[in-house]
Amino acid sequence: DAGVTQSPTHLIKTRGQQVTLRCSPKSGHDTVSWYQQALGQGPQFIFQYYEEEERQRGNFPDRFSGHQFPNYSSELNVNALLLGDSALYLCASSSLLKDTQYFGPGTRLTVL
Amino acid sequence: AQTVTQSQPEMSVQEAETVTLSCTYDTSESDYYLFWYKQPPSRQMILVIRQEAYKQQNATENRFSVNFQKAAKSFSLKISDSQLGDAAMYFCAYKRPDDKIIFGKGTRLHILP
Numbered sequence: 285d286a287g288v289t290q291s292p293t294h295l296i297k298t299r300g301q302q303v304t305l306r307c308s309p310k311s312g313h314d315t316v317s318w319y320q321q322a323l324g325q326g327p328q329f330i331f332q333y334y335e336e337e338e339r340q341r342g343n344f345p346d347r348f349s350g351h352q353f354p355n356y357s358s359e360l361n362v363n364a365l366l367l368g369d370s371a372l373y374l375c376a377s378s379s380l381l382k383d384t385q386y387f388g389p390g391t392r393l394t395v396l
Numbered sequence: 397a398q399t400v401t402q403s404q405p406e407m408s409v410q411e412a413e414t415v416t417l418s419c420t421y422d423t424s425e426s427d428y429y430l431f432w433y434k435q436p437p438s439r440q441m442i443l444v445i446r447q448e449a450y451k452q453q454n455a456t457e458n459r460f461s462v463n464f465q466k467a468a469k470s471f472s473l474k475i476s477d478s479q480l481g482d483a484a485m486y487f488c489a490y491k492r493p494d495d496k497i498i499f500g501k502g503t504r505l506h507i508l509p
Contacts, residue, residue, distance in 0.1 A: 315495070326400075326487050326499030327441070340496060372439060378495070383429050383448065385497060387441035 309377030
């Protein structure tokens with residue numbers, strides 16, 4: 285049983301560019317949440333997707349957007365990249381309102 | 397707004413000894429979940445233990461146990477018989493009823509051989 289997977293592992297972009305990160309949830313899960321983890325900090329909630337819709341959102345600008353596909357996989361898009369967007373981006377999957385979210389290995393984004 | 401506070405940025409423990417990591421949280425909710433996650437240098441966030449707020453019994457998973465004090469809003473993690481593989485960042489996390497998770501800033505645990 286595959287756990288949560290994310291791609292790519294690492295990514296380097298320049299300021300102003302756009303990036304797309306991908307996540308496949310654990311088998312049986314229908315909900316995907318995205319988190320940003322800056323160096324030395326705890327993860328910060330970006331948004332959550334369920335039934336292909338954004339269910340709730342944290343305090344992130346509209347440059348951060350997402351999508352969920354019918355197979356429950358999800359994408360995180362960030363437009364007009366800033367240096368401050370450099371971070372580890374974590375995806376977590378769960379069944380809606382069940383107790384535990386399971387995390388993927390993360391994508392390390394570096395913005396130069 | 398809910399907050400999670402881990403007051404110990406770093407801790408060290410001798411191999412085979414016991415260590416306790418502290419966590420306090422603030423919420424007005426009565427029904428919620430609390431978690432401890434471990435993040436080794438590989439970056440993978442691994443669930444260590446979870447506690448349901450309405451259960452008074454403290455959760456235990458092998459060498460890991462919690463001391464959950466709901467009235468004091470305290471949720472500490474005890475690691476017994478510490479092993480070298482326990483070295484990692486440990487995050488305390490609170491899950492709201494709407495499924496959003498709030499993390500603390502983490503405690504880096506060093507295991508001394």
